[in-house]
Amino acid sequence: MSNPTHEQLYDRLVAVLQYLHDAPAEQLTPDATYAGLGVDSLTMVEISMRLERELGVEVADDELSQDLSLAETVRLIESKLSADGPLHPTTA
Numbered sequence: 001m002s003n004p005t006h007e008q009l010y011d012r013l014v015a016v017l018q019y020l021h022d023a024p025a026e027q028l029t030p031d032a033t034y035a036g037l038g039v040d041s042l043t044m045v046e047i048s049m050r051l052e053r054e055l056g057v058e059v060a061d062d063e064l065s066q067d068l069s070l071a072e073t074v075r076l077i078e079s080k081l082s083a084d085g086p087l088h089p090t091t092a
Contacts, residue, residue, distance in 0.1 A: 003081045009055070009074045016050045017070075030071035034064065057081055 004012070014028045023037050034044060048061035057080045064073065 003078075004055075006074060006078065009077050010070065012054060013051070013070055013073055013077075016047055016054070020046050020050065028070065030074075031069050033067055033069050035066035039066070051077065055081075 010030070014025075017023045017028055017037070017039075018025065021037065021039055021043050023039075027037060039047070044064050044066075045061040048059050048064055051057070051059045055077060057077060059073075059077060059080065063076060068076075
């Protein structure tokens with residue numbers, strides 16, 4: 001199984017943010033930062049845990065800084081996926 005595309009990862013990240021933070025879709029742009037979206041530190045931890053569960057890749061909550069954009073987050077995930085090999089998501 002191959003890794004998801006950039007667009008698929010971005011869509012998953014947006015879905016996670018909409019679920020955990022109830023962020024309006026029009027604010028969820030690639031350049032949006034967590035600080036700009038008003039995401040608090042507890043939600044950052046939840047995002048990290050959710051990404052690990054859904055994508056099978058560990059993204060430590062301290063890697064998700066408030067100034068990180070959504071596009072930068074996707075690039076971080078992509079770099080971890082290419083270092084770890086193919087994606088093997090877990091299902092709950």
